[in-house]
Amino acid sequence: MTAGSAEGRCVACGVGVPAGAAVCPRCGTSQRMEACPHCGATAGATRDAEFRFRCDVCGGPRVPLDTKKMRRSGKEVTALKRAELARKGRAKNRAAAVFTGVALAGTIGILAIYGLLGVIGVVNPGLGFFLASLLTAGPLAALIAWFLARSREQAKEIVPALDEAWLSVAADVAAQIKGPVTARALTEALPIEEPQAEEMLALLEAHEIIRNDGSLTRMRIGASPDKPDLAAVEAEAEAEAEAEARAPGVTREKV
Ligand SMILES: [Zn+2]
Ligand SMILES: [Zn+2]
Structure with a gap:
């Protein structure tokens, strides 16, 4: 394949x-x-x-990578799975809302038909029937509202989870880019356009993964500035050493 x-x-x-x-x-x-x-x-x-x-x-x-030379750490998978869970949850709640909606419409329909038959004198609907129908319709309507609210809640989780996943892969890419991390370099490694790459650069900077000159800070997501993620720092140093071994002519600004 x-x-x-x-x-x-x-x-x-x-x-x-x-x-x-x-x-x-x-x-x-x-x-x-x-x-x-x-x-x-x-x-x-x-x-x-x-x-x-x-x-x-x-x-x-x-989150596809555009360059075969780039490797991913796999740290984005947790966030991607969260986005996928939210997607599935939203789909389930939407389906439940539709199903309940059909049940509600059916209840109202039966109530209307029975009422009509009562008006033309075919049947004699008792008060109990109307009460029972209303007691069914009320909770059904509340249930629909609840399912819809749940699906909206889950939809809200999707974008932040996706942002996190993309940022994680961008951080992987940043650690493997030779020389300063620029928007152009990001567009070459990730399937994004220049404006999105600029946004990604700003995010990488905001998360202290790169500095504003495009050099790596050796910090990773989840690591605070005074408590760097040691494993990530080591992995980055390793990746950097490898990158330099492949391209001995390239000198990097040391941190
Ligand atoms: Zn798949
Ligand atoms: Zn094609």
């Missing part, structure tokens, strides 16, 4: 894709197959309005 990694055709639309291109120039489908953290399938990810990128197999949110 390495379709499209060499020059070839887009795995989705079949248009010619230049060698090394990570996404199709026409439809934007990722040509880089990676194991999905949700479904485990080795599959590409496609652009999505809400989830930015989603798995071609299970539809779960993904």
